[in-house]
Amino acid sequence: MPIGSVPAKYKVTIDSDLCMLCERCIENCPYGTFRREGNKILAFSRACTGCHRCVAMCPRDAISLEEKPVDYRSHPVWSREAREAIYTQAQSGKIVLTGMGNALDVPPIFDRLLLDACQVTNPSIDPLREPMELRTYIGKKPRRIDIRQTPDGDTDLVTELAPNLKCETPIMIGHMSYGAISLNAQLSLARGAVAAGTFMGTGEGGLHQSLYPYQNNMIVQIASGRFGVDIDYLERGAAIEIKIGQGAKPGIGGHLPGEKVDESVSKTRMIPPHSDAISPAPHHDIYSIEDLSQLVRSLKEATEWKKPVFVKIAAVHNVAAIAAGIARSSADAVVIDGFRGGTGTAPRVFRDHVGIPIEAAVAAVDAKLTEQGIRNEVSVIASGGIRDSADVTKAIALGADAVYIGTAALISLGCRVCGHCYRGLCPWGIATQREDLTARLDPDVMHQNVSNLIHGWTLEISELMGAAGINSIESLRGNRDRLRGYMLDENLLSVLDVKTVGAGA
Amino acid sequence: MDGTAIREALSTMDERGNGEGAGFAVYGAFPEFADYYAVHVFYDDLIGPKTAVEEELEKLGTVAHDEEIPTYEQAGLKKRHIPWRYFFQPNVSALGTTASEEDILVYLMKKVNTTIPGALIYSTGKNIGVFKAAGWPEDVADFYRIQDYEGYLWLSHNRYPTNTAGWWGGAHPFNLLDWTVVHNGEITSYGTNKRYLESFGYVCTMHTDTEVVAYLTDLLRRQHSLPTELAFKALAPPFWDDIDRMPERERALDTALRMTYSPAMMNGPFAIVVANSEGMVGITDRIKLRPLVAAEAGDRLYLSSEEAAIRVVEPSPDRVWMPRAGEPVIGRVW
Numbered sequence: 001m002p003i004g005s006v007p008a009k010y011k012v013t014i015d016s017d018l019c020m021l022c023e024r025c026i027e028n029c030p031y032g033t034f035r036r037e038g039n040k041i042l043a044f045s046r047a048c049t050g051c052h053r054c055v056a057m058c059p060r061d062a063i064s065l066e067e068k069p070v071d072y073r074s075h076p077v078w079s080r081e082a083r084e085a086i087y088t089q090a091q092s093g094k095i096v097l098t099g100m101g102n103a104l105d106v107p108p109i110f111d112r113l114l115l116d117a118c119q120v121t122n123p124s125i126d127p128l129r130e131p132m133e134l135r136t137y138i139g140k141k142p143r144r145i146d147i148r149q150t151p152d153g154d155t156d157l158v159t160e161l162a163p164n165l166k167c168e169t170p171i172m173i174g175h176m177s178y179g180a181i182s183l184n185a186q187l188s189l190a191r192g193a194v195a196a197g198t199f200m201g202t203g204e205g206g207l208h209q210s211l212y213p214y215q216n217n218m219i220v221q222i223a224s225g226r227f228g229v230d231i232d233y234l235e236r237g238a239a240i241e242i243k244i245g246q247g248a249k250p251g252i253g254g255h256l257p258g259e260k261v262d263e264s265v266s267k268t269r270m271i272p273p274h275s276d277a278i279s280p281a282p283h284h285d286i287y288s289i290e291d292l293s294q295l296v297r298s299l300k301e302a303t304e305w306k307k308p309v310f311v312k313i314a315a316v317h318n319v320a321a322i323a324a325g326i327a328r329s330s331a332d333a334v335v336i337d338g339f340r341g342g343t344g345t346a347p348r349v350f351r352d353h354v355g356i357p358i359e360a361a362v363a364a365v366d367a368k369l370t371e372q373g374i375r376n377e378v379s380v381i382a383s384g385g386i387r388d389s390a391d392v393t394k395a396i397a398l399g400a401d402a403v404y405i406g407t408a409a410l411i412s413l414g415c416r417v418c419g420h421c422y423r424g425l426c427p428w429g430i431a432t433q434r435e436d437l438t439a440r441l442d443p444d445v446m447h448q449n450v451s452n453l454i455h456g457w458t459l460e461i462s463e464l465m466g467a468a469g470i471n472s473i474e475s476l477r478g479n480r481d482r483l484r485g486y487m488l489d490e491n492l493l494s495v496l497d498v499k500t501v502g503a504g505a
Numbered sequence: 506m507d508g509t510a511i512r513e514a515l516s517t518m519d520e521r522g523n524g525e526g527a528g529f530a531v532y533g534a535f536p537e538f539a540d541y542y543a544v545h546v547f548y549d550d551l552i553g554p555k556t557a558v559e560e561e562l563e564k565l566g567t568v569a570h571d572e573e574i575p576t577y578e579q580a581g582l583k584k585r586h587i588p589w590r591y592f593f594q595p596n597v598s599a600l601g602t603t604a605s606e607e608d609i610l611v612y613l614m615k616k617v618n619t620t621i622p623g624a625l626i627y628s629t630g631k632n633i634g635v636f637k638a639a640g641w642p643e644d645v646a647d648f649y650r651i652q653d654y655e656g657y658l659w660l661s662h663n664r665y666p667t668n669t670a671g672w673w674g675g676a677h678p679f680n681l682l683d684w685t686v687v688h689n690g691e692i693t694s695y696g697t698n699k700r701y702l703e704s705f706g707y708v709c710t711m712h713t714d715t716e717v718v719a720y721l722t723d724l725l726r727r728q729h730s731l732p733t734e735l736a737f738k739a740l741a742p743p744f745w746d747d748i749d750r751m752p753e754r755e756r757a758l759d760t761a762l763r764m765t766y767s768p769a770m771m772n773g774p775f776a777i778v779v780a781n782s783e784g785m786v787g788i789t790d791r792i793k794l795r796p797l798v799a800a801e802a803g804d805r806l807y808l809s810s811e812e813a814a815i816r817v818v819e820p821s822p823d824r825v826w827m828p829r830a831g832e833p834v835i836g837r838v839w
Contacts (some may be wrong), residue, residue, distance in 0.1 A: 121667050122691040123794055130700050130792055131744050137764050144729040145765045147758070155735070157758045164764065218560030370704045376768055469693040471792065475772035502510075505668055 003087055010050050010301040011069035012043035018062035025054040025063060028067040030425040036503070045069075053431030072144035078488040085348060091193060099431075101248055101407060101422035102344040104352045105155035108340065109359035109488070110391045113398075116482040116503060117467040125471050127462040133472040134458060134465075136402050138172075138199075138239075138349065139164030139332040139380045162332060163308055165239055167402060168197030169296055169458040171332055171392060174337075174383050174451075175221045175312075177203025179256045179265045179343040180276065180421070181410070183210065186428045187443035189409055192450020196458075201239060204254070204279060206268035207233055219310065224253055224297070227269040231302060231466035238300050239332075241310040242292070244283070244473075246252070246357070247341025247384040249350040254279040262425050262434050289322075293329035300330060306333035315339060315361035315384065316354075320368035323380070327369055333379035335404065336361050337426060340385025342407040345422035352409030358384040359398060365494045366399025366478050375399075375478070389460035396498065399478040413446050479504070506649030506659060514814040515642040515661045521689075521810065524581070526664030526676035527645040528637025530685045531656035532782055537633050541569050541592035542610055545628035545635050546617070547673055548587045552625035555556075555589070561616060564820070565609050566595035574636075579648050580638035586673050587623075590634075607682050615708055622749035625673075628680035635685070638675035646674075657838060660780055662687040667669075668713075681719040683781040688715040689810060690775030691796050701768035715777075721769050722779050731785060735833055739766035741791050778808050784837040793830035800825040807834035 012033060014025075019041055026034040026041070033047040034054065048065070054064050072080050081103075085096050125132070140162040150158045173189050173255030174326065180203060187210060190193075191197035191303050192495065193200040194217045202211075206228020211218065220237030222229055234240055239240045245251065256277035266273040286292050297311050311326045321384040323334045338358025343351070362382045369375035382395040383404035407417065414428040421431035468482050476482070484501040485493045493500060513551045535543055544562070548554050562568055582586055595609035604612075613778035614626045634656070635647040642663050644651075662677035673825040676686045692698065692714035699709050699717060704727070706718045718740075725736035742748075742763045743758060763770075774794030778787045787808035800807040800815045800822040807815045812825060828834045 001531050118693070122693060125792070131746065133745055135745050141767075143759075145731075145761050145764075146729070147735065149732075154753070154754070155732070155758060157761050159759055159761060161764065205836075366700075370700050373704045373706070375704050376765075377699065469774070470693075470772045472767075472770060472772060474767035474770055475694035475697050477697055477768065478700045479694060479696035480700075482693075 002092065006045075006087055007047045007068070007072070008048075008071035009068065009231070009378055010021075010045055010048040011066040012048050012054075013064050013066070014041050014043060015062045015064070016040060016185075018060045020060055020062075022059060024057045027055045028057045028427060030427050030434070033423050042201065042301045046060070046445045047418040049418045050416070051427050052416045053391035054103065056414075068142075069268055095347045097345055097422055098343055098351055098419060099343070100347045100417055100419040101382065102352055103341045105418075108359050108385060109492070110114075110385075110387075112486050112488050113289060113359070113394050113498065114484045114486055115390065115393060115397070115464060115468065116484070124469055125466040127459075127466045130471060132462040132466060134461060136473060137382070138167060138391075138402055141377055142381075143377060153218040165199055165308060165333075167199060167418070169454060170400075170402040171196075171405050171454050171457055172198050172219075172402055173382070174406040175201030175203040175219070175241065175407050176410070177205025177206040177221075177256075178258055179203075179433070180247070181430050182426075182432060182438040182441065183208055183264070184438050184441040184443050185410070185413060188413055188441065188446040189450055190218060190407075190444060191447030192412075192454065193217045195447065196436055196454040198454060201241060202237070204228070204243060205256075207399070208268045210265065212236065216462055222234065223279050224281070224283045225269060225277060226422035227277055227279070230270070234299065234303050234307070237307060239308040239310060240303070241312055241335065242299070243312045244286070244314075245312070245314035245337070245345060247314045247337030247339050247355055248343035249346040250316050250339075250355045251281060251470050252350060253281045253349070255345065257422075258426070260460055262433050263275075265433060280290070289325040291437045296330045310335050310381070312337060315343075315356045315358055316355075317356060319356070319361045320364040323365040324368050324372055324374070327374050327378040331378065333381055333401075335381040335383060336365060336386030337404075341383060343421075345451050352381070356387075358382050358395065360400045360492070360495050362395055362400050363480075363498075367497060370478075381492060389457040389464065392457060393461055393464050393476070394483065395475065396476050397479050397483050398422045398498075401477060405495060409450055411451065412440060412459040413451040507653070507655045508646065510814045510818040511650060511661050512643060512646035513662055514552055514645070514817045515808070517817050518663055518811055518815050519641060519643075521665065522642065522663035524641045524661055525639050525666050526637070526673075527633065527640060527642040527793060528662050528664075528676045528678050529646065529651050530628075530635045530660040530678040530680060530687075530780070531651075531654050532633055532655035532658040532685075532780065533632030534654050535592070538569060538592040540630045541594055542606070542629055542631055543633055544591040544593045544610075544613070544626060545574070545680075546589045546591070547625045547627060548589060549585075549623035551586065554605075554621055557621045558617055558624045558626075561613060562593060564590060565599045565613055567772055568591055568593050572696050575650065576648050579640070579644045582638060582644040582648050584648075585639070588636075594705050602640060602650045606801060610682060616748060630680050630683050630685065630782075631649070631682075633680060633685065635680050637678070639671045639676065642678070647661050653732055657783060658780055659677075660685055660687050660778060660785070662689075675713060677715065679713070681716070681723065684719045684722055685780045686715055686777060687724075688717045688718060688775060688777045690790070691773050692717065692771050692775060693773030696775045697768050698771065700743075714741070718771070718777055718779060721771070725766070725769065733763060735784055735831065737833035737835075738762060739769050739813050740771050741788055742766075742835075744791070744830070776810060782838070784835065785827065786833050786835050788833040789828065789830055789832040797828055797834075798825065799828055804839065806834070808834060808836075
């Protein structure tokens, strides 16, 4: 039974007084929104995804975009999204797919946490005049160090340190695979990471050989599909990450459609061209914590214990105990991905309804590891919805060593969070493999955007630390005293271990 | 040394306080009970809390002697508490678990301070006397007549309280077993240090950032057996830029020390002096946001916020110097 069409999401209009008929909009929109008829550009609004490529490229600012020009009768329960999901499913009988992160209308906890600053009783520190240290070592630390006094009065270190990643900032770039994003996007991120003195993840898509020059700043990922994994891949990475789950879709696997698997993606992933790359929900060699522990050790044996091994899990209800189990294996770092984490594709129902926010997850993990006396022996990396330097600072004060950014890094490349990544037509050349589109993203230029972003946030974190009278990032980590909760309920304050605004020392 | 000189020294720095907290500590104060833990308690009254504390003491060991700490009315000082001291020998089997004498004392202190209203244990060291109250230094000194006490190592402190104004328990020095601390500053890393200590089983009960200094020192020196120099280097480590420029061997050690003990690093402005029966150490934060002056005269070491205070006691020291930021000055008892 046909339902007819649902209202268009956007209305595109072109001011013909301003338009000079350059047709850049037609060239730039891969969704076919624009066409020329005589001396006029016409827009088919229904095709628009709100990606802003046309708006950004129009030399005359002639294009305007209106969201929800025709809306439904307003109703507190039956939102537009709820109704449209039903129309879609009534026709398809399938799972509703979405792109990007959680779109649920609840305020991020980060926005309800406030940072501290010094006044009178202690001086704030000026980062322009005093050293400010953000260097962060990611990896296992010994519980204590042992030394030996030599007969000539010197002190020798007896303890042998496990390999750590040395980051000049607590901001790293998370895992986005070649396949999900373009090679040019990965190259821009990789070169940006190198320039910023930090690291980026490969995702589960192998390591293309054009990234080899940046391999010392890359963390290679092993996920349930094991795509692109061989000994050469493991040995090239600065660290290895086992991905168990992802915040955008905890508990399920991944699916790269065959359309995105061109010749080059196929070689890098080590799968036949144009075949769907399906990562199973679990790793079929990890059905328990002891299996994970074995895989961690196997990877370490394979790489002669020279690489830190991270384990990434989605923030789920029992995240603290799971993280403690991981910390008790030989793993060097636990990555926690909160329910706002981004993705190329996820079922809507998972993206919006499974998992917990990163703020609560990090606080709970930090508390559990502290209670078990092993917090300082393992690193905690937080990810999922980190939008700015304030979020980074708050995540660290809640107990993270460092963060992964994903969506924010893509936004620095032009991404407008339109949420249509799964269609493979990304007009910004990010989430696509179509050559004419990926050519729009020039790594020689765009890597600068990535390093600029990380540099800018790093400067802001320095200023926030200086204002709080702290000159080393270590003294911010887990420092809940420098946070206050604003309009948070008592239970959440107790999970976060943060006092309310107005409460003194 | 008796307490006459330290009273004069501290009084020269009256304007660093506001008359709401001062204190003194002396090592070697009780030679006749040197082997007993000198448990110092502030009682709000002598009715309920004292009986409750004494019941605990009886459960956990033997009291060889106890007395009210002699005090003398001062016009400028209101006696809010009754200070009492017990010379106590803990019974290590009292709890039924594996415990050392120190564990029993820590248990006692936590039990009393968290469950008995009107009683506060503020010192537990062997042969260490602690004298503190809300008042100006000279009033507190005269209130306890500290000139009547003698010892080989003195600490004193004049306070300008902001957080716990007028609370006797908030006055320095702070003592935990053999460790005594005086502190000028505000530790901005308190939350981080506290969590780190909790992961080793320490419980912070005194509502003050100063107590983490005592616990951190205890952890690094006693539990992890780090030599004094390294323990204090962990608390105020060199900057990474400086570590990176060190010769190989030193760099390896300093890198490992900083990576391993990063949550023990103390941030924010501070000058502290930490003492135990074997000596004392003075140190400031890594960019010296609070003053510290050191002087030597014969076999004596002086540490102070101001040189003037040292010269009251020792008009012509052999050497006076300003320790560099984060560089510990270590004095050992011979």
